[in-house]
Amino acid sequence: MVIKAFENLDGGTIRIAGRDVSALVPARRDVGMVFQHYALFPHMSVGENVAFGLHGRGLSAQAAAKQVESVLELVDLAGFEARRVSAISGGQQQRVALARALAPEPRLLLLDEPLSNLDPDLRERTRRRLAKTLRKVGITTVLVTHEQDEAFELGDRVAVLHGGRLEQVGVPEDLYRRPESRFVAGFVGRASEIRGVLSSEKVVHVGMDADGSEVVWEVHPVGGIATGQSVVVTVRPESLGLVAADAVGALPGRIVERRFSGVVTYYLVELDQGDQLEVLADAEPGDDRVGVTLLMGGLEARCFAAEGSE
16 A cells, blocks of 8 residues: 555655655654554564554653553553453454554554454444544544445545546445446445436436336436437436336336345346346335336436447
């Protein structure tokens, strides 16, 4: 990672709190880091691991001990100083690694998939603790993760990278509701795609209903799309509804898969025209033959130019 100087910078500069650190070695950048595998020293106690980040700071033994005590209390590990890291749980080890990174009071904190080694239940609990700690400390943090739940819960702003390219940066709500690319629309959250033709500024012809009448959806085109151009519409499951297969303005099809998720159920509908749409519903349809409609007032559907269209 170039911020920590573990990778060389190809171009540009890195500034932290207005200070150009591009040419500085890792130890001089005032950046704390929590690694994916924690990188704790198994032969040291919890307190010794946390104090390791204070070496070279010119602190007295008493001042260092007080700082260790303070950050361990911050991560809810007060009184753990004498314990061996091999004798504590994975979630506790993750918090020791976080305390070690916070002890020198860095200007910036880097977290490299810090929860990836935890089982799902422990991961969720530790994520909540981590969110609470980071908000309490108030330190600028860069988190690298493949888990959207982590990014959305911990991040004030989220950046989506694809193939080394920055696709979009924004608050979680913007990435979910207003994706700026087809990749982001499909990657963030759940979404289905249906092909169509842009028939006017914001109206897409997406198919025919059971009577053979044209079905059009009002959508938000992204990018320069001309009328008559082939497009791909991305739509969230909660923006779609299930009605009778012969309902006017509905795309007819059949349910091919159900996924129960507690209060609601996701239905995968294969349309007669060949597309598949995922629909969220809180009531069981009376028949496998159904119609799919775009709900009014739901999340805004987005459309993007289809590949190869002009």
